[in-house]
Amino acid sequence: MISTISTSGIRLFAALMLALLAGCSGDQQNWNAKSISGLMPELSYELTDTSGKTVTAEDTDGNIRLMFFGFTSCPDICPTTLQKLARVVKNLPEPTRQDVKIIFVSVDPERDTPERIKSYVEFFSDSIIGLTGSEKNLRELSKRYRTTFGYEAPNEDGNYDVSHSSAVYVFDRDGEARLLVRPGQSTEALIADLKALASQG
């Protein structure tokens, strides 16, 4: 009992001190979005793209990646977010625009086939990477980024609502988790953040 308390106590103390230090120093940049440097692990996944091919995070290494979880039958947050992200990327200055990749991960593989995701993302922009996978792989990915999704019981037409993250995760060129963009963030604020991130090399 006593030794448990002591080791946990020391661990706790050390972790608290680290947390405080991180809170004090951390990133010098004043981000509009929430900085998540050091809070989350680097980007990693193994999913299926819209052509049915298996892809991993390494395929887009060297790019700034904006990852968003959703589903194509989503009534509000997904279309709004994808539209916003497409507009943001379109408004970035030329070299940066090529660097930024939008990744849309569907957490509703039951209904969202690769073809369906393809036509969905192409509606917003031709540069969005649409992904999905087995529920197991999707659960692993969402757990890694401390998010989840859940399904409502289907109604008589077989439609159901899906709860999912409403945030956009921003990863830098090395795949490090950098920013978490809340749904309320303006287009201009996100453009400023992405320009700053791109200038960091």
Next chain:
Amino acid sequence: MSVADYLLPYDFSPLTILAYILVLGLYSYALLAMPAADRPGSGRIFTFTLGVLLCYAVMQTRFDYYSQYMFFVHRGQHLILHHLGPILIALSNPLPVMQFLYRQMPKPVLPYLAPLGWAYRVLQQPAIASLLFFGLIYFWLWPSIHFDAMLSRDLYWVMNWSMLLDGLLFWWLIFDPRSPATTNALGYGKRILCLAVVAIPQMILGAYIVFARGMVYDVYEVCGRAWPMPPDMDQLIGGMLTWIPPAMMSILGILIILRRAMRADTGPAPRSAPHSKPGPGPETQQEATQ
């Protein structure tokens, strides 16, 4: 999902499992090895084990998953880690077990435990213990800190462990079985005062969350909920869980302490009764002198 999926940890933490095995292992060892006279009865053993297993269940089963993605379940988790589990453990009075284990420790180790004793005595000052008890609730429920704690796996574990350890310290101070009359355990009046002092800020915070118009904790919105549930409903139930059960537990604690204090008042009376009675004592003395 199978039964195993519900019972296995959502976020496996080897250190946490190890800590629980160590606690239950040492407790069982002490029960088997200690003299029968000191050994706690089956009711106390059951209470202790229930308290430990409740804390384990909210940390290392599927319950933890729901705690991470539903605000009200998270409040329920902390209700167990910071209140119910430690209350059961403290009420089971594991003191004889701990004293036995302490005596079993090799002598050369004891000086190394001294700093732990100092820290313990500082943390168990009633003012510091009370401040720490509701201060930690406020710290982890501070919206920006709460946001980070729910996003970072490390911070999340620090949060849950700090709540559990602080719960154990505080409720042990309150339910210390030793009598304040004969030992340096905290007096009953001060214990009641501590319970009242920690109840008020918890009620204020709970009421604030319940009556908040907007989203106080948007991390559950940002990170997705375990199932589609209206956010204001989640926040409302979470606020209620922060407000009402902790206040009730403070009242329950006060009642338990009052009962102990009353027993302590009336307790020694029957024992001193034979002396106060005009019994055979003086008469025999008189007879002897006559």
